Amino acid sequence: MSTKPVFVPSSETAISRRGFFMKLGILFNGLAAAVVAMPIVGFLFSAITRGRANGYLSWVQLGKIADFPEGETRLATFRNPYVMPTDGTTADTACWVRHIAGEQFQVFAINCAHLGCPVRWFQQSGLFMCPCHGGAYYSDGSRASGPPERGLFEYPHKIENGLITIQAGELQTPGAAIAALTGEKPPCA
Amino acid sequence: MRMMIGRIGQWFDFRLQLAAPVREIAEHPVPRNTASWWYVFGSAALVVFILQFLTGILLALVYVPSGAEAWSSLQALNHAVTLGWFIRAMHGWGSNFMVAIVLIHMVQVFLFGAYKFPRELTWTIGVFLLLMTLGMAFSGQVLRFDQDAYWGLGIGASIASRVPILGPAIVKLMLGGPIIAGATLSRFFTLHVFVIPGLLIGCVCLHVLMVLKLGINEWPMPGRVVKRATYMNDYHELTKKNGAPFVPYAVWKDMFFAAFIILAVAACALYFGPFGPTGRPDPTIIQTAPKPDYFFLWLYALLSLLPPSLETPALLIGPVVVIAGLLLLPFLSGEGEKSWKRRPIAVLTVMMIAITLGTFTHLAGYTPWSPHMSAWSGDPVPDQFIHGTTALERQGALIFQVKQCRNCHSLGETGGQRGPSLDSVAVRLTQDQLIRQVIQGGGNMPAYGKNLSPAETTALVAFLETLHPKGQAPARDAARDVALGDEKPVVQP
Numbered sequence: 099m100s101t102k103p104v105f106v107p108s109s110e111t112a113i114s115r116r117g118f119f120m121k122l123g124i125l126f127n128g129l130a131a132a133v134v135a136m137p138i139v140g141f142l143f144s145a146i147t148r149g150r151a152n153g154y155l156s157w158v159q160l161g162k163i164a165d166f167p168e169g170e171t172r173l174a175t176f177r178n179p180y181v182m183p184t185d186g187t188t189a190d191t192a193c194w195v196r197h198i199a200g201e202q203f204q205v206f207a208i209n210c211a212h213l214g215c216p217v218r219w220f221q222q223s224g225l226f227m228c229p230c231h232g233g234a235y236y237s238d239g240s241r242a243s244g245p246p247e248r249g250l251f252e253y254p255h256k257i258e259n260g261l262i263t264i265q266a267g268e269l270q271t272p273g274a275a276i277a278a279l280t281g282e283k284p285p286c287a
Numbered sequence: 288m289r290m291m292i293g294r295i296g297q298w299f300d301f302r303l304q305l306a307a308p309v310r311e312i313a314e315h316p317v318p319r320n321t322a323s324w325w326y327v328f329g330s331a332a333l334v335v336f337i338l339q340f341l342t343g344i345l346l347a348l349v350y351v352p353s354g355a356e357a358w359s360s361l362q363a364l365n366h367a368v369t370l371g372w373f374i375r376a377m378h379g380w381g382s383n384f385m386v387a388i389v390l391i392h393m394v395q396v397f398l399f400g401a402y403k404f405p406r407e408l409t410w411t412i413g414v415f416l417l418l419m420t421l422g423m424a425f426s427g428q429v430l431r432f433d434q435d436a437y438w439g440l441g442i443g444a445s446i447a448s449r450v451p452i453l454g455p456a457i458v459k460l461m462l463g464g465p466i467i468a469g470a471t472l473s474r475f476f477t478l479h480v481f482v483i484p485g486l487l488i489g490c491v492c493l494h495v496l497m498v499l500k501l502g503i504n505e506w507p508m509p510g511r512v513v514k515r516a517t518y519m520n521d522y523h524e525l526t527k528k529n530g531a532p533f534v535p536y537a538v539w540k541d542m543f544f545a546a547f548i549i550l551a552v553a554a555c556a557l558y559f560g561p562f563g564p565t566g567r568p569d570p571t572i573i574q575t576a577p578k579p580d581y582f583f584l585w586l587y588a589l590l591s592l593l594p595p596s597l598e599t600p601a602l603l604i605g606p607v608v609v610i611a612g613l614l615l616l617p618f619l620s621g622e623g624e625k626s627w628k629r630r631p632i633a634v635l636t637v638m639m640i641a642i643t644l645g646t647f648t649h650l651a652g653y654t655p656w657s658p659h660m661s662a663w664s665g666d667p668v669p670d671q672f673i674h675g676t677t678a679l680e681r682q683g684a685l686i687f688q689v690k691q692c693r694n695c696h697s698l699g700e701t702g703g704q705r706g707p708s709l710d711s712v713a714v715r716l717t718q719d720q721l722i723r724q725v726i727q728g729g730g731n732m733p734a735y736g737k738n739l740s741p742a743e744t745t746a747l748v749a750f751l752e753t754l755h756p757k758g759q760a761p762a763r764d765a766a767r768d769v770a771l772g773d774e775k776p777v778v779q780p
Contacts, residue, residue: 184469186355187569214441216573229576231591242733268465273448
């Protein structure tokens with residue numbers, strides 16, 4: 099009869115072998131989940147971070163100055179600079195080009211500053227009208243009447259070699275104005 | 288033969304052990320007076336959901352969730368695939384029926400006090416089921432990737448963008464990129480086909496499980512008040528002692544109504560056909576007046592009628608308040624009277640909401656706030672307004688049309704309704720007031736000073752001054768006549 103000392107854990111501080119491995123198992127799974135979660139979150143939110151990618155906001159040519167007679171406002175269309183293979187016609191975008199005089203231009207987004215419906219230009223009355231909720235704007239894009247709280251969105255533009263070029267690539271929404279306050283520079287403000 | 292089937296059944300049940308619980312569910316006792324036609328909407332919603340599930344799978348056999356091809360694949364469903372139009376129509380009408388039945392079910396549950404103790408959680412999950420049903424309706428409209436879907440997404444993005452600070456990020460997350468495009472359709476497809484249906488199935492199972500575990504709400508009797516301490520015993524009394532088995536005592540009404548609803552969906556599908564698609568989702572085609580589907584028309588009206596300054600707060604805070612109110616309802620009034628006969632505020636609330644939504648939906652049917660984009664070139668000036676007019680007045684009528692005044696102002700009940708009808712404007716405004724209004728605008732009218740020459744303004748106002756009913760003199764400023772010294776006797780026409 100040997101009196102081999104046997105380790106008997108007290109019931110309060112008991113960490114059994116099985117219990118320990120179970121806790122280790124939970125910890126291990128937590129680690130695995132965290133490792134897998136990082137790329138998943140990165141993938142899910144890539145639509146936001148993609149904004150920093152090249153070509154997201156680019157200079158797009160709308161056409162020759164001669165195509166836009168002085169004193170007139172005309173519809174121009176362009177292909178969005180950032181395109182995916184499945185975009186189809188949705189990547190085509192329209193905008194209103196107002197040739198004031200000489201090299202003075204204004205390029206307005208097609209989207210109403212209220213809720214984004216396509217505004218139409220009426221040369222005779224010098225108004226942009228929105229078919230959705232009845233917003234109206236003057237020829238210089240400023241708000242005339244209706245629910246919009248601001249004028250039409252304008253694209254930054256420049257004239258190069260007789261071509262009118264705008265900086266485009268993002269849907270124009272009223273939130274851009276709020277973003278401007280927080281420091282993020284929207285393409286149109 | 289019969290013995291054979293019985294033995295096969297026994298073989299399976301020995302392994303599956305499902306017969307006993309299924310029988311228990313089917314024959315669970317329900318209060319006798321719940322075998323009512325008022326209690327059929329929940330099961331009808333479930334049946335329509337299953338119908339949507341099946342027709343959705345059928346549509347997915349042909350539909351292509353690609354921004355470049357979705358619209359063409361819907362055209363193929365409508366015109367090239369045998370009975371594709373019918374399955375599309377069933378799915379479209381099924382969605383309308385589903386929203387309607389879920390709403391009716393909710394109103395019935397609310398008026399019957401069924402959300403009270405111990406069914407608070409059943410109601411809470413029901414609220415989520417309603418939100419998911421609406422989510423399915425909206426995402427389904429997006430999958431019909433046409434002009435309305437495209438601009439509807441633009442409206443959704445514009446609303447989302449107004450969230451302070453996070454707005455632009457939410458828009459990109461919603462659209463899957465910087466613009467409404469292929470990625471947008473793909474993610475709405477994922478929501479419509481995987482995410483929301485998955486959540487729906489889970490929540491429907493929980494919802495039905497709770498109805499079975501807690502029992503169907505008894506028919507509310509005025510004076511039979513819900514108290515936490517005694518309710519379970521009272522309900523036990525109603526079911527175990529005086530109740531009747533659900534199958535077949537109450538189930539036949541559910542079955543009849545379910546069959547009726549399925550036939551009604553099929554009949555609508557057959558008679559009215561599928562919804563759209565309208566024009567191609569090409570944003571360079573701007574001759575479009577997008578409109579949401581039926582169940583969001585009230586929102587369309589609300590967005591037109593809210594004062595601009597209230598819009599953003601209402602859009603961002605309103606849904607939070609409404610959803611919080613619905614979720615908190617059973618916890619704020621978990622006890623007390625169940626009967627609508629003793630709950631006048633509940634009845635009035637339902638009536639008020641129904642009338643409000645109904646009125647907004649009705650208004651959105653003819654959009655009095657939208658300019659009629661082609662009224663100026665398309666609507667004729669009615670005879671009676673140019674009969675016997677001078678050359679100057681006719682010139683004014685021409686200017687009235689050419690300057691698109693007609694897009695917002697009606698004459699003889701045609702033209703826009705954005706501004707007031709001008710049939711009798713001369714009675715309301717004097718010559719001076721007309722000139723001022725035309726040149727300076729105001730009261731939601733743009734100023735036309737820069738776009739009218741003095742001669743045009745004179746002609747236009749001359750025409751407007753003729754717009755008064757026969758036998759009613761135009762408004763005139765008596766002081767002006769005296770001041771200018773050209774006082775004329777008032778000629779009665």
